Amino acid sequence: MSIDTLTGRFVALTLLFVALAEVFVLVPSLSSFRIDYLQTRLEKAQIASLSLLATDEDETIAAELESELLANAGVYNVVLRRNDVRQLVLSSPLPGPIAETFDLRETSLVMGGVDALRQLTDRDDEVIRVIGAPVNQAGQLIEITLPTGPLRRALLDYGLQVLIGSAVLVGLTAALLFLAAQRLILKPIRRVVSHMASYAAAPEDTRSIIRPDARIAELREAEAALASMQTTLTHSLKQKERLAGLGQAVAKIAHDLRNILTTTQIFADRLEDSDDPAVRRAAPKLVNSISRAVNLCETTLAFGKAEEPAPTLSRFALRGLVDEITEAELLLSESSGNGRLVDFVTDISPNLVIRGDQEQLHRVLSNLLRNARQAIEASGRPGTIEIAASETEQDWIILVGDTGPGLPKKARDYLFQPFTGGTRKGGTGLGLAIAADLIRGHGGRLELLRSDESGTEFRLVLPRGALIENILPE
Known part of the structure; x- marks a missing residue:
């Protein structure tokens, strides 16, 4: 001893x-x-x-x-x-x-x-x-x-x-206390250690999760905490496995879809030579949409490999990007069959120029505006979505708020986690997780400011400092 x-x-x-x-x-x-x-x-x-x-x-x-x-x-x-x-x-x-x-x-x-x-x-x-x-x-x-x-x-x-x-x-x-300590304290501790070792050998096996049954209150609390941790970890590991399998499937689909869209883009380019003026006006938007779809497939392939590309920075007017997104969302709202229930209010100066990856910010804002529109349409009541932006010496700040029904508690608790933070029924929860990841790639952050019966508001913060400007040159 x-x-x-x-x-x-x-x-x-x-x-x-x-x-x-x-x-x-x-x-x-x-x-x-x-x-x-x-x-x-x-x-x-x-x-x-x-x-x-x-x-x-x-x-x-x-x-x-x-x-x-x-x-x-x-x-x-x-x-x-x-x-x-x-x-x-x-x-x-x-x-x-x-x-x-x-x-x-x-x-x-x-x-x-x-x-x-x-x-x-x-x-x-x-x-x-x-x-x-x-x-x-x-x-x-x-x-x-x-x-x-x-x-x-x-x-x-x-x-x-x-x-x-x-x-x-x-x-x-001393002998009596030694025997008592061996039986009442050390034996339960060795049992916990043995469970930890067996669980470490096969964390995906739910049979190795400890079942709290110690007679000593403190040890029983430790066993309960260990069981909770093991259950959460096992669930997370299984979810990671499912996500890995799903990622491989999505990567294959994105690869084939990219080839199809590339061919479609070639034919869409020819629409600009059409004799119909309406077709010629719609052709650039169709080409841009197909280009974004092709880019999305390519970035999805990178995301499936856990290699989301670094943002390609450039300076652009934020108002033009937001107008393009709201126009597309209005068309989707009007074609939903329920009539137009959503109004968009944009409070962004046309002179506000920010620095970032325009395609990635398009994906982020499109996700936020689409979620807000779908939440209002699901409630069946008219609502408003407001997009505002401002700048300080350190950051650009973009606010996206709506008058929808608010997010459910589960969505708020797991908002930026893939496949767990879905904001609507049938959603996967990938959109906000990818959006938050893209903003972190810019050195910024995506935050939920509030969500209640009066609506939901997100804040997007992009830094203006030398650190973000040194990610990639223009």
Whole structure:
């Protein structure tokens, strides 16, 4: 068991904290033992004194008997105070001066602990005086003198016993905590790690997604979060696979469609020589539309390879581009069979010139205006689409707003994600995703400002700085 593991650190901290607790227990225990030791010496000395007092006053006891009584009591001298008279009952020569006096009638547990530690660490054998109250009211006071050597040895023996017992307790506690940690914490953690490893080996297999069932609340929350992440990731991987397959199919279709449109463009060019004036007027618009369709096929092929071309920058009047798009949308609105429900309002100065890829911005604005028109037509109520533009020292700003019914919540949550942010029923959600990608290619951003029952408004920001101008030269 290494200290670098969770179990090792858990057990080490447990041992440390239990050992600290035992230290706090040891000191009061030593204090109590010391007081009991001295109290026992007082009681034995009192018994020896009463034995002596029980003899006749005229009788004297032998020196051997007095020495034996003092040895059994473990003291040098015994003094009793009875009837306000202080009497030396038993005595023997002292080996040295009295070093200190302790009155057990006034000793607290804290002071007793300090005295016990001091006597435990003092290696000198000294003589101390101990004062206490006699038991069974056999006098007013009893006073004894005794050596500190036996007291120190008794304290050492008692402390060693306490430490051995504490060590056994600490070991048993650590073992129980280790087993509990292994079963309650580490086993569920290893289960989570095992699920993560198996999921990493086959993230598309839904059977490898963890099912939260831990009994510990925190681990259960972690398992639930992991399960949610795995479910989302598996769904995303499957969606990426479907998108990859669909991209290949779209690339093949775009390739063939480009060839067809190229041929159509050749025939459309000949319409400009028609004798019909209406055909000659419509021919340039038809050629432009076919050219854009061919360009769209080519860029779709690049998008299918995740190689959207960098914008080819040029300066152009924004008003002309917007008028061209609105004119096309009006024709589509009038040919829908429901009558004209949409009015376009353009608030753009004819002198406003911006720098960008005209074809890519045409795709972006066409997508936004078409989505707005279709939303209004789907509601069956007349509405207005407004296109406005302005410029600052740093950016060109284009606003596209409508008075339609607003976007549903799902569309707002996944607005710029392909195949998830569709704004209308039957839509794929690719339009806004591609539009946002094209704007990012210009170094700008496409934002949804608002969407509610009063309508929807998008903001398109194109930077004017040197960074965007250095993408490609004109």
